[in-house]
Amino acid sequence: xxxxxxxxxxxxxxxxxxxxxxxxxxxxxxxxxxxxxxxxxxxxxxxxxxxxxxxxxxxxxxxxxxxxxxxxxxxxxxxxxxxxxxxxxxxxxxxxxxxxxxxxxxxxxxxxxxxxxxxxxxxxxxxxxxxxxxxxxxxxxxxxxxxxxxxxxxxxxxxxxxxxxxxxxxxxxxxxxxxxxxxxxxxxxxxxxxxxxxxxxxxxxxxxxxxxxxxxxxxxxxxxxxxxxxxxxxxxxxxxxxxxxxxxxxxxxxxxxxxxxxxxxxxxxxxxxxxxxxxxxxxxxxxxxxxxxxxxxxxxxxxxxxxxxxxxxxxxxxxxxxxxxxxxxxxxxxxxxxxxxxxxxxxxxxxxxxxxxxxxxxxxxxxxxxxxxxxxxxxxxxxxxxxxxxxxxxxxxxxxxxxxxxxxxxxxxxxxxxxxxxxxxxxxxxxxxxxxxxxxxxxxxxxxxxxxxxxxxxxxxxxxxxxxxxxxxxxxxxxxxxxxxxxxxxxxxxxxx
Amino acid sequence: xxxxxxxxxxxxxxxxxxxxxxxxxxxxxxxxxxxxxxxxxxxxxxxxxxxxxxxxxxxxxxxxxxxxxxxxxxxxxxxxxxxxxxxxxxxxxxxxxxxxxxxxxxxxxxxxxxxxxxxxxxxxxxxxxxxxxxxxxxxxxxxxxxxxxxxxxxxxxxxxxxxxxxxxxxxxxxxxxxxxxxxxxxxxxxxxxxxxxxxxxxxxxxxxxxxxxxxxxxxx
Numbered sequence: 001x002x003x004x005x006x007x008x009x010x011x012x013x014x015x016x017x018x019x020x021x022x023x024x025x026x027x028x029x030x031x032x033x034x035x036x037x038x039x040x041x042x043x044x045x046x047x048x049x050x051x052x053x054x055x056x057x058x059x060x061x062x063x064x065x066x067x068x069x070x071x072x073x074x075x076x077x078x079x080x081x082x083x084x085x086x087x088x089x090x091x092x093x094x095x096x097x098x099x100x101x102x103x104x105x106x107x108x109x110x111x112x113x114x115x116x117x118x119x120x121x122x123x124x125x126x127x128x129x130x131x132x133x134x135x136x137x138x139x140x141x142x143x144x145x146x147x148x149x150x151x152x153x154x155x156x157x158x159x160x161x162x163x164x165x166x167x168x169x170x171x172x173x174x175x176x177x178x179x180x181x182x183x184x185x186x187x188x189x190x191x192x193x194x195x196x197x198x199x200x201x202x203x204x205x206x207x208x209x210x211x212x213x214x215x216x217x218x219x220x221x222x223x224x225x226x227x228x229x230x231x232x233x234x235x236x237x238x239x240x241x242x243x244x245x246x247x248x249x250x251x252x253x254x255x256x257x258x259x260x261x262x263x264x265x266x267x268x269x270x271x272x273x274x275x276x277x278x279x280x281x282x283x284x285x286x287x288x289x290x291x292x293x294x295x296x297x298x299x300x301x302x303x304x305x306x307x308x309x310x311x312x313x314x315x316x317x318x319x320x321x322x323x324x325x326x327x328x329x330x331x332x333x334x335x336x337x338x339x340x341x342x343x344x345x346x347x348x349x350x351x352x353x354x355x356x357x358x359x360x361x362x363x364x365x366x367x368x369x370x371x372x373x374x375x376x377x378x379x380x381x382x383x384x385x386x387x388x389x390x391x392x393x394x395x396x397x398x399x400x401x402x403x404x405x406x407x408x409x410x411x412x413x414x415x416x417x418x419x420x421x422x423x424x425x426x427x428x429x430x431x432x433x434x435x436x437x438x439x440x441x442x443x444x445x446x447x448x449x450x451x452x453x454x455x456x457x458x459x460x461x462x463x464x465x466x467x468x469x470x471x472x473x474x475x476x477x478x479x480x481x482x483x484x485x486x487x488x489x490x491x492x493x494x495x496x497x
Numbered sequence: 498x499x500x501x502x503x504x505x506x507x508x509x510x511x512x513x514x515x516x517x518x519x520x521x522x523x524x525x526x527x528x529x530x531x532x533x534x535x536x537x538x539x540x541x542x543x544x545x546x547x548x549x550x551x552x553x554x555x556x557x558x559x560x561x562x563x564x565x566x567x568x569x570x571x572x573x574x575x576x577x578x579x580x581x582x583x584x585x586x587x588x589x590x591x592x593x594x595x596x597x598x599x600x601x602x603x604x605x606x607x608x609x610x611x612x613x614x615x616x617x618x619x620x621x622x623x624x625x626x627x628x629x630x631x632x633x634x635x636x637x638x639x640x641x642x643x644x645x646x647x648x649x650x651x652x653x654x655x656x657x658x659x660x661x662x663x664x665x666x667x668x669x670x671x672x673x674x675x676x677x678x679x680x681x682x683x684x685x686x687x688x689x690x691x692x693x694x695x696x697x698x699x700x701x702x703x704x705x706x707x708x709x710x711x712x713x714x715x716x717x
Contacts, residue, residue, distance in 0.1 A: 268547075
């Protein structure tokens with residue numbers, strides 16, 4: 001008796017297995033409908049081939065590993081046998097409710113072990129070999145294999161739509177059935193077992209999910225070719241298909257992909273860093289822009305975590321005024337996407353905080369185009385500043401005039417000593433587009449210097465000269481010693497606004 | 498200062514709207530255009546109020562960038578009498594070394610004529626340090642020679658004073674040795690050295706603070 005015959009005998013034992021056989025042959029009807037290739041014909045073919053009936057004790061379809069039988073082990077290792085796809089939809093709906101997700105759509109995904117696809121390839125190539133002369137096989141081979149994923153998705157989607165009261169669509173809210181099996185390659189088992197059903201707060205958890213879907217997307221639609229063999233990594237002509245004594249392990253996941261809020265922030269304090277800054281367990285500064293904004297937005301989205309990105313940055317002792325600096329806040333696994341009204345409320349709340357350290361403008365929810373906005377603000381843009389400068393001699397009218405005449409002036413800055421410990425020693429060419437001195441009434445040696453420079457210019461060093469390592473500097477231009485006491489960013493120029 | 502901020506923030510909120518209005522400039526009629534103009538000016542005014550400092554609170558002579566960001570140390574008579582050098586240490590550990598004002602070289606008539614970095618085994622001005630990890634930086638002992646300072650009658654060897662990696666020498670001194678006269682403690686610095694934390698602690702013990710140095714040299 002051929003090993004292959006053994007498989008087909010197992011086929012005749014369960015509806016599922018013969019269903020899987022039919023599915024692979026490319027029947028358009030899924031297993032819950034009648035197939036045009038009748039059951040009796042299938043049985044007789046199978047018997048004919050094997051000529052032998054044996055009692056085999058098994059439970060799970062060796063092709064789909066029990067997935068289409070709605071049998072699986074849950075995260076408590078309990079064997080679960082669902083009666084109908086409806087029941088699975090119920091479990092999902094419960095999970096969505098428990099997580100408290102507010103949704104207006106969902107995207108259903110199924111990921112299965114590569115192993116199932118290999119089984120399908122094996123079975124198909126085996127049958128092709130055995131029955132290649134048969135007309136029914138020739139006819140069947142013209143259709144595509146119906147994948148396990150499609151069958152399951154089709155079965156679950158409608159009841160899920162009813163239970164969740166919303167439609168399946170391309171949505172940021174993802175529902176995923178992640179099947180794994182011990183016999184699958186070591187890699188994917190490791191990856192999948194790292195999942196927890198909820199609290200996927202870490203980036204890693206979500207990334208693994210995405211990777212897995214890429215791998216598992218290869219359907220069995222093609223007949224085994226050299227390509228397929230290369231892809232699966234081992235010979236797909238392995239017959240018989242291994243008998244399985246264990247079903248798959250299933251994890252239900254529901255999560256929302258990142259949502260983004262963008263806006264501009266202002267920083268009114270000289271003791272607030274842009275991002276959380278902790279050295280030796282001690283916080284630098286009294287707060288951070290990132291935490292103030294993030295901590296006020298995260299709860300309104302009921303997300304797991306946030307990530308703060310800004311178009312450039314300023315020192316802790318430099319205020320960010322005027323138009324503000326563009327920022328992007330990434331919210332992970334938000335249970336709720338805030339409405340326009342809610343967003344306005346958040347903006348007012350942040351601007352109304354008692355300590356008045358940070359302000360926010362133009363806050364809004366954006367799609368992935370938020371990233372384009374960020375990149376724009378970074379490298380090539382011009383920045384405008386206002387510096388409080390002191391010089392070692394009284395300011396003359398000539399000085400005010402000569403400074404205002406310097407347009408598009410190129411300067412050469414060696415890496416400032418204050419960052420030289422962590423940056424490469426380089427000499428950077430930067431452009432000072434324009435400068436304007438504003439006298440201060442009661443002082444002859446203090447004045448305000450307004451200037452517009454290329455992004456990446458170190459302003460403090462341009463004023464005091466950094467031991468002569470920035471040439472020219474305000475000091476060298478005015479022929480005296482110059483010191484900077486305060487710096488404010490007054491504009492971050494962006495094309496799009 | 499903070500009182501001022503409390504008053505104006507609310508108004509800043511209200512003027513957030515004009516940003517949108519400005520885009521519709523061309524379609525608006527005259528009157529709305531005027532209010533956009535006014536709002537923009539108002540916003541500028543508001544910003545300006547934030548910028549102008551309260552002069553009364555500012556010191557007559559503010560601390561210099563060096564005083565503010567560096568801790569000053571001195572090595573009197575380093576390796577040789579009269580060889581007074583300074584070490585300015587930044588909070589990030591980097592040390593700027595140079596000639597203290599009491600250095601013997603400044604007492605020579607005719608002043609300093611040349612600075613030569615080609616001492617010891619290599620020309621210190623020729624090395625190229627690259628990357629964040631400061632590759633190719635030479636590791637020197639505290640008594641390693643950095644350069645030779647020449648006057649009309651004499652020459653003096655300037656040394657590292659601090660054991661560490663040499664990150665940079667002040668090449669400008671080659672063409673402009675007079676920088677040592679005009680500002681030896683700033684534009685006339687000699688070199689930048691990066692010591693390891695342990696090495697710094699060792700050498701720190703042998704250096705004087707500004708106060709101690711002033712006392713020693715009887716400076717006012």
